[in-house]
Amino acid sequence: MSQWFAEYGLFLAQLVTLVAVILAALAIVSRAKSGQARSQLRIEELNKRYRARQRQLRLAGLDKKRRKAVLKAFKRDDKRRDKGDEASGSGQRPTLWVLDFHGDIKASGTTRLAEEISLILGVIGEKDEVAIRLESPGGLVHAYGLAAAQLDRLRDAGVTTTVCIDKVAASGGYMMACCADRLRAAPFAVLGSIGVVAQLPNIHRLLKRHDVDVELLTAGRYKRTLTVLGENTQEGREKFIEELESTHELFKRFVAERRPVLDIDGIATGETWYGSQALDKGLIDAVGTSEAYLLERMSDARVVTLSLEKRRGVTERLGRAVSRGIEGGLQRVYEALEASGWQRR
Template identity: 65%
Template sequence: MNEWLSELGMFLAQLLIVAVVVALALVMVVRARSGGGEERSQIRLEELNARRRRRSRRLRLASSEPSVRKRLAKSFRRDDKARGKQGDAPRPTVWVLDFHGDFKASATGKLAEEVSAVLDAAEQGDEVVVRLESAGGLVHAYGHAAAEMDRLRQAGLSTTVCVDKVAASGGYLMACCADRLRAAPFAVLGSIGVVAQLPNVHRLLKRHDIDVEVLTAGHYKRTLTVFGENTEEGRQKFLAELDTVHDLFKRYVAERRPGLDIEAVATGEAWHGTEALPRGLIDEIGTSEAYLAERMNDARVIALSIQARRGLAERLGLSVSQGIERSVERGVEALDASLWQKR
């Protein structure tokens, strides 16, 4: 029995080695064929009008009596034929972009490419809707993201930002670039302020007779440090730099929303949508889905997204990772179910 198990183990090990060799060979073949000329990103377009029409028809069919469904399906086909013969009347296009921001505004590069794509394709009368969600983050990162948003306005395109959850601090810096700003009733907006914090362990190190030397060239090269002893002069200089950034923030928002009482709202506070409206932080209350559904009545609404193209090895790794994750989830569910059965 032990000998049989040993042979089986050897066979499985050899099989695994062969599988790995074959996988590596496939990766090398794919890379050789691509020749390094394949684009690293791909553009995805979806007409939301068509998606809404398909869903509406499915619901109508599901809610109809069986005897009516066949006749209803025929009427849908007739409508499609008639639309194909007549052709759609010229209508403006609403381009929909999405921005989900983290602390470093990592999606800014993707946004920049999408803005360039829209500027290349948009025509007079088109609109750009940005569904934005961000609680802010690094000043320079969100300054870059806001500059990309400004490109739409500078090109003369009508822009609308829809905030369903949050556009605070750096997120609001981006949102104020739009011609119109719309937010859900409980969305969080504002937080026009600047914050910085860092720990200082100088006293702890001193207690253990550990010296840290901070060497700089330039009087204000390092105002506050984590390990060295901070001075009142350095602290005041750091606060002055924060005030400078805050003034830039206020000026940027005030230029794009001239009717806003900037001194009243630039306190670092955040407000929900219904509170932000009377303060002039937004122009109207409503969700992005409701706005896009309204625009579908007189325009083609197209969602545009540029995504990084994954290589074969990356896709294989992602599939394995997702498989392991699903197996763990099923194991946890089975364990949970067994615990309930024992009670």
């Protein structure tokens, strides 16, 4: 038995060594390719995708004979469409360029959004439009200020812009959304939260109780107003609140300039509203989902999605695959536990 354990241990050691060598080789290959382009452009015309899938659905329930007849009808329809484009000039049909922005607390997608907007501004037609499917609960003031400035570039260039919100555009997310000419939101999308918040713990009394001193040295009266470790003063609190109020005023002015129909003092209370309520408040222009809007526009425009996607190395893709596998397993366990709870009721 002891010999079996020894051989098994040797096998595991060899296996671990082999995996380490493979990962090291993949890392070397990934670094060797790091000088190549970091992102790739993906473009898709949704009109073609939807038409192809709808045709699949129509064919699914037909017998072989009927299917042939319908396929011929599809070909005739394509020929008529091509002739129509040639007669009118394919360039005359407007394009709806569709971008996506999913914001985190740091608005990390801003760099990619800026590049995508730069690309569109280089090819945009006079009758074209840009639609942004935006989802964000907000985050850091300076991060979302920069993100909103990217959408302002479209406004400054005279490009008609529509922002569609299916779930949430609050705080910094709404700061971005209000840069558009038109805002659409799903009935229960969350909007608003035009306010500023800041919080931090202070453990000065805990440290003092254990005879721990903290020396905070600054040059400048208000270089540090509130701290985590030091003793906070009333003067520091008042200055901190003053800075919050100043930021809030800038936020209100920014929104009011882009949506003058708003009663800015009435809605800049930090409250949020659902889509149907937001319409009554003037926060949006229409209630509806992004999917419904894109389908509506397909009748008179080419609807084209555009995205810059980061090129990921082999090791990174492997790591993400493992991570997704673990997350998927945990999610299935959670769903099983939830289901068992429902069954008990």
